[in-house]
Amino acid sequence: MNTMKHALFNVLAAGLATLLTAATALPQQSFSTTYDSSREVKLQGVVTRVDWVNPNAFLFIDVRDASGTVANWAVEFGNPLELERDGWKANAVHIGDQVSVDGVAARGEMRQAYAKSVILTKTGKRLFTPAARKAAAPAAPAPRWPDGQVRMGPPAGKKGYWGTASTRVIVDNAAGKVAMSPDGLLLNLADLDKVAPFQPWAKALFEHRQRTFLKDDPLGRCLPAGGPRQFQMPNGFQFVEQKELGRILVLLGGGDRNWRVIYTDGRQQGTAAEQVPSYYGNSVGHWEKDTLVVDSVGYNEKFWLSGNGLPSTEALHVVERFMRTDMNTLKYEVTIDDPRTYTRPWTAVWTMQWVPDQDIQEYFCEDNAESTFIR
Amino acid sequence: MIKTVRIFGILVCLGIAAAAIAQEGHPLTGTWSGDWGPTLSQRNHLTLVMSWDGKNVSGVLNPGDNAVQIPSILLDVTNWTVRIETDTKDASGKAVHITAEGKLDDIGSYHRKLTGSWTQGTTKGDFKLTRD
Numbered sequence: 001m002n003t004m005k006h007a008l009f010n011v012l013a014a015g016l017a018t019l020l021t022a023a024t025a026l027p028q029q030s031f032s033t034t035y036d037s038s039r040e041v042k043l044q045g046v047v048t049r050v051d052w053v054n055p056n057a058f059l060f061i062d063v064r065d066a067s068g069t070v071a072n073w074a075v076e077f078g079n080p081l082e083l084e085r086d087g088w089k090a091n092a093v094h095i096g097d098q099v100s101v102d103g104v105a106a107r108g109e110m111r112q113a114y115a116k117s118v119i120l121t122k123t124g125k126r127l128f129t130p131a132a133r134k135a136a137a138p139a140a141p142a143p144r145w146p147d148g149q150v151r152m153g154p155p156a157g158k159k160g161y162w163g164t165a166s167t168r169v170i171v172d173n174a175a176g177k178v179a180m181s182p183d184g185l186l187l188n189l190a191d192l193d194k195v196a197p198f199q200p201w202a203k204a205l206f207e208h209r210q211r212t213f214l215k216d217d218p219l220g221r222c223l224p225a226g227g228p229r230q231f232q233m234p235n236g237f238q239f240v241e242q243k244e245l246g247r248i249l250v251l252l253g254g255g256d257r258n259w260r261v262i263y264t265d266g267r268q269q270g271t272a273a274e275q276v277p278s279y280y281g282n283s284v285g286h287w288e289k290d291t292l293v294v295d296s297v298g299y300n301e302k303f304w305l306s307g308n309g310l311p312s313t314e315a316l317h318v319v320e321r322f323m324r325t326d327m328n329t330l331k332y333e334v335t336i337d338d339p340r341t342y343t344r345p346w347t348a349v350w351t352m353q354w355v356p357d358q359d360i361q362e363y364f365c366e367d368n369a370e371s372t373f374i375r
Numbered sequence: 376m377i378k379t380v381r382i383f384g385i386l387v388c389l390g391i392a393a394a395a396i397a398q399e400g401h402p403l404t405g406t407w408s409g410d411w412g413p414t415l416s417q418r419n420h421l422t423l424v425m426s427w428d429g430k431n432v433s434g435v436l437n438p439g440d441n442a443v444q445i446p447s448i449l450l451d452v453t454n455w456t457v458r459i460e461t462d463t464k465d466a467s468g469k470a471v472h473i474t475a476e477g478k479l480d481d482i483g484s485y486h487r488k489l490t491g492s493w494t495q496g497t498t499k500g501d502f503k504l505t506r507d
Contacts, residue, residue, distance in 0.1 A: 208483065
């Protein structure tokens with residue numbers, strides 16, 4: 001009987017753990033989903049906890065209001081990897097320290113804020129500010145292999161990877177400048193038609209995602225950033241060129257240590273219908289002088305093309321052109337051809353900057369403070 | 376026996392978790408299940424598989440030996456309403472017309488819903504479908 005009870009307990013425990021994992025995996029929500037930029041908040045309180053975890057670091061502070069009532073607030077203040085790059089550590093602040101926070105409040109009734117500044121009361125020191133950037137030196141030419149071909153990774157004997165993209169959203173080049181927040185919310189919904197040449201259903205769905213502040217972004221459920229969005233993630237990526245194997249691996253830092261293969265062995269691309277649909281598709285590449293041209297089909301429908309909520313279907317065909325214009329700059333041009341979603345093929349362009357002398361740091365999309373203090 | 380129960384329980388829970396996978400393309404694409412009927416107690420199971428080819432949404436109602444093909448399903452994206460019209464046969468082989476009009480809800484959800492009125496022959500009722 002005891003054995004049976006134990007077995008039932010195991011079943012319930014395993015099931016509950018599985019369900020909780022699925023239910024609480026919401027750590028990569030966009031800024032606009034979580035915060036209301038129009039609601040500024042000033043907080044003074046005592047630090048009760050410091051969560052230095054990916055992708056967002058949090059302080060928890062006890063704040064006393066005018067009536068003397070104490071409430072605990074969660075204060076998000078940045079990405080730990082970026083903060084460490086700027087020289088900050090978790091021990092810059094300690095439990096028991098008094099701090100002042102200027103920030104933006106979360107949507108709804110949650111006691112949560114995004115800090116624009118955190119000041120340590122006893123010293124007046126401002127914490128977690130970005131390091132002053134050195135003026136950029138003229139970049140060296142793009143490194144090359146002995147056969148003269150441009151290297152997409154580090155020069156021989158060096159380290160480095162491709163870091164922050166110049167934008168986190170995708171917009172049709174033909175549109176010119178479209179005003180939107182950094183995470184892709186249009187400042188004027190009348191600009192919907194400029195973003196991409198939508199079919200009617202795709203425009204309506206895109207508008208719905210915009211009007212709901214991007215809250216259904218699959219990235220928020222820790223799903224991979226498929227398609228071109230893989231090159232807009234905060235933790236960068238790396239090319240590993242395996243010339244002898246006729247392929248290039250793309251190691252992605254912005255998901256769960258995901259990777260993608262680009263075959264450069266001369267094989268022919270198949271049709272979308274022949275592929276098992278996936279987040280990164282089936283990719284074949286070739287060189288046109290110094291440009292790596294990659295053709296991909298076979299995508300699933302489980303991702304957004306970019307953070308602003310662009311949809312796609314399994315008919316998606318992507319052509320990417322990678323141009324390393326100098327040591328530090330990678331120009332990325334992507335042509336989206338999905339006749340089930342868009343009325344014509346369209347192109348977007350952005351750049352990535354080289355992060356020298358470092359490897360991609362470990363990053364996993366996982367439960368963190370954001371999902372543990374929900375109340 | 377105990378091991379079987381344990382494995383079954385874990386698989387059920389994993390199945391529930393695995394079902395929470397997004398479909399971010401055309402909102403109607405996929406397999407939907409639910410029922411229709413004239414009253415709360417008189418219900419008929421429905422499975423509806425819809426697909427979008429870039430110009431037209433088509434469907435298959437209750438796939439299998441008695442499947443009903445639906446050549447065209449109309450989606451009005453201004454209010455996310457759906458109109459389904461097709462013909463089937465009843466048990467005696469007599470032709471029966473089906474008309475359904477519904478509204479799509481929770482379109483951002485992987486378990487979005489389609490609900491509305493269902494008329495099959497002379498029987499009027501309601502229907503509820505959830506995307507699997």
